[in-house]
Amino acid sequence: MADDALWCSHVHSGEERVNDGGVATVSSAEQAKVEKNVGAMLSCFLNIGEHDSKEPLLERERHIAYLRRGLKHLPEGFVSLDASRPWLVYWAVHALEVLEARLTEAEASAIVDFLKHCQNPKGGFGGGPGQYSHLAPTYAAVNALVIIGTKEAYDAINRETLQDYLWTVRTEEGSFVMHEGGEVDIRGVYCAVSVARLTNISTQGLFAGTPHWIMRCQSYEGGFSGAPGMEAHGGYTFCGLAALTLLHAHHLCDTPALLRWAVNRQMRFEGGFQGRTNKLVDGCYSFWQGGLFPIMHTLLAQEDAQNLSGEHWMFNQEALQEYLLVCCQHSRGGLIDKPGKGPDFYHTCYTLSGMSVAQHFITTAIHKKCIVGHASNELIPVHALYNVGVEAAVMASQYFNNLPVPPSRPGSCEEEGKGQS
Amino acid sequence: MGLISEALELVYRLGDITDHSRHRRRWAPPPRPRDTPRQAPAEDQDDGQDGSSDGEAWVLYRDRKEWADVPPVPQDDGPNAVVKDCLHGWLRKILKNLASNLEQELNFCREMIEMNPKNYQAPPPCYSGVAGRRHKELRLTEIIFSQDAKNYHAWEHRQWALRTFKLFEGELDYVDRLLEEDVRNNSAWNQRHFAITQTTGFTAEVIQREVGYTKAAIAKVADNESPWSYLRG
Numbered sequence: 001m002a003d004d005a006l007w008c009s010h011v012h013s014g015e016e017r018v019n020d021g022g023v024a025t026v027s028s029a030e031q032a033k034v035e036k037n038v039g040a041m042l043s044c045f046l047n048i049g050e051h052d053s054k055e056p057l058l059e060r061e062r063h064i065a066y067l068r069r070g071l072k073h074l075p076e077g078f079v080s081l082d083a084s085r086p087w088l089v090y091w092a093v094h095a096l097e098v099l100e101a102r103l104t105e106a107e108a109s110a111i112v113d114f115l116k117h118c119q120n121p122k123g124g125f126g127g128g129p130g131q132y133s134h135l136a137p138t139y140a141a142v143n144a145l146v147i148i149g150t151k152e153a154y155d156a157i158n159r160e161t162l163q164d165y166l167w168t169v170r171t172e173e174g175s176f177v178m179h180e181g182g183e184v185d186i187r188g189v190y191c192a193v194s195v196a197r198l199t200n201i202s203t204q205g206l207f208a209g210t211p212h213w214i215m216r217c218q219s220y221e222g223g224f225s226g227a228p229g230m231e232a233h234g235g236y237t238f239c240g241l242a243a244l245t246l247l248h249a250h251h252l253c254d255t256p257a258l259l260r261w262a263v264n265r266q267m268r269f270e271g272g273f274q275g276r277t278n279k280l281v282d283g284c285y286s287f288w289q290g291g292l293f294p295i296m297h298t299l300l301a302q303e304d305a306q307n308l309s310g311e312h313w314m315f316n317q318e319a320l321q322e323y324l325l326v327c328c329q330h331s332r333g334g335l336i337d338k339p340g341k342g343p344d345f346y347h348t349c350y351t352l353s354g355m356s357v358a359q360h361f362i363t364t365a366i367h368k369k370c371i372v373g374h375a376s377n378e379l380i381p382v383h384a385l386y387n388v389g390v391e392a393a394v395m396a397s398q399y400f401n402n403l404p405v406p407p408s409r410p411g412s413c414e415e416e417g418k419g420q421s
Numbered sequence: 422m423g424l425i426s427e428a429l430e431l432v433y434r435l436g437d438i439t440d441h442s443r444h445r446r447r448w449a450p451p452p453r454p455r456d457t458p459r460q461a462p463a464e465d466q467d468d469g470q471d472g473s474s475d476g477e478a479w480v481l482y483r484d485r486k487e488w489a490d491v492p493p494v495p496q497d498d499g500p501n502a503v504v505k506d507c508l509h510g511w512l513r514k515i516l517k518n519l520a521s522n523l524e525q526e527l528n529f530c531r532e533m534i535e536m537n538p539k540n541y542q543a544p545p546p547c548y549s550g551v552a553g554r555r556h557k558e559l560r561l562t563e564i565i566f567s568q569d570a571k572n573y574h575a576w577e578h579r580q581w582a583l584r585t586f587k588l589f590e591g592e593l594d595y596v597d598r599l600l601e602e603d604v605r606n607n608s609a610w611n612q613r614h615f616a617i618t619q620t621t622g623f624t625a626e627v628i629q630r631e632v633g634y635t636k637a638a639i640a641k642v643a644d645n646e647s648p649w650s651y652l653r654g
Binding site for chain 2: 026
């Protein structure tokens with residue numbers, strides 16, 4: 001691959017570095033530090049390329065080994081205090097899925113069994129066996145089971161009690177708390193909508209008023225916040241847009257404003273995404289922010305297909321991949337936030353998910369690949385709304401859509417006419 | 422004082438932190454509602470450094486029975502995940518604890534002055550009674566902002582406190598101060614928008630004033646997205 005084909009070799013000249021205009025503040029100082037670190041890594045990479053190939057390489061086997069090592073320990077120790085083990089399972093299982101590393105039957109069964117122990121009799125999944133249900137581990141558990149994709153995995157989800165559980169964390173106005181007694185949060189909405197749609201347990205009443213609550217979270221900046229009034233933020237924006245889309249209410253979104261905010265989140269020097277205006281790049285936003293573009297593309301195509309590209313998303317797909325490949329792979333295996341940070345399952349999952357989005361431009365009619373570096377860097381495409389593999393999402397939909405939606409139980413909120421907007 | 426460093430530790434651990442190297446100590450969750458022994462630290466760690474709490478006479482919150490009902494703080498989720506849900510409960514517990522002992526309150530104030538002298542233009546208000554208690558909620562967020570001016574969960578808590586106790590008076594001045602320190606602080610710009618929306622609203626007069634304010638900020642640093650977004654908003 002020729003030297004100038006790499007985006008980072010252009011930007012390395014320094015024109016895109018932060019220029020504090022003589023007024024240095026904490027924000028600009030922090031940004032300059034990160035640019036220095038990233039610049040050093042780019043230099044190193046570009047210089048090595050003088051003698052060797054300049055193709056960035058995804059260290060697949062190293063990351064797979066890292067993930068497998070971590071997954072091995074998870075089913076042990078049922079008596080853990082860790083409140084987020086379904087998350088760890090999902091992050092690892094999804095990362096392996098994206099890397100096309102198959103779980104053995106034994107591994108898959110062990111995980112299904114573990115997640116079954118996290119499910120509560122009254123519905124939903126807790127952070128560990130015996131822990132109270134919480135929407136985040138519920139989302140993670142359902143996604144992990146969908147990725148595993150066996151009948152045993154699908155049937156592990158108790159759809160009836162899950163539906164009951166969603167009613168218990170729904171508020172009257174249509175928002176969701178993460179757990180009983182918790183605060184309302186747009187993540188709760190996304191987790192609830194995602195699991196309901198994937199497992200086909202959604203009813204009209206369950207999400208009545210929800211789209212309008214989500215719209216209260218679109219801030220003046222164009223992105224979405226965790227709760228009305230708060231600052232626009234990548235993670236919450238993904239949750240808001242994905243939930244709106246899954247609820248077929250995306251027409252409510254001010255998509256041009258969102259698009260403007262989102263494109264400005266890609267860092268002009270680093271190539272990765274930041275989570276909020278004037279904050280630092282972080283590998284995980286590769287998905288939270290990067291994943292917005294396939295969704296927005298679909299929404300905008302319904303209004304104005306002519307002005308949309310038929311080849312790429314509205315962000316620099318090459319730049320993002322270069323940031324991840326050159327700066328975010330840890331030597332021990334796993335991927336990271338930014339140079340200087342350690343690897344963890346969370347960042348490994350979302351960097352790879354974001355990389356997949358950047359590699360695959362997919363619409364109903366087209367699939368155009370954009371693989372930076374070695375051809376073996378190619379990952380499987382992910383479903384932008386759920387963040388599981390496209391194939392896994394399709395198979396799960398086929399399975400669950402053939403099952404009837406659980407009827408509202410006698411005495412449930414829907415039957416009693418509650419939960420209306 | 423263990424209380425302050427634990428409060429800050431908690432927020433660092435929970436919030437959207439820009440510099441992880443600042444919090445070396447691991448935060449250990451309190452006992453869960455059902456009795457189970459602790460697990461060994463999970464594999465994924467930021468940088469392999471794993472400081473443990475030093476041997477203070479101070480009794481850590483995780484060992485106190487009265488904290489047992491507060492859900493545990495997960496160790497290796499990503500930023501802004503499950504941990505966030507615990508913050509409100511924790512912050513209120515911290516403040517309840519402060520209120521229960523006046524001497525502790527005064528020590529707390531003294532420590533804060535010693536830790537952050539530049540944040541105290543005048544003697545701190547007297548934290549007594551209902552009004553004092555409400556101000557404590559805001560005060561705690563201000564302490565956090567002095568270390569991390571963009572901490573998302575602290576801003577959420579501040580917005581909750583302002584809305585709940587209707588304490589908007591002086592909020593624009595506070596935002597002003599933060600923007601004086603860092604005109605690029607987008608959280609502060611957002612807070613400006615929030616405070617105005619919740620009080621006067623964007624009347625023609627207010628808009629004119631804000632346009633002037635924003636133009637001055639742009640004149641100070643033109644290459645700063647925050648005021649431009651604010652103008653458009």
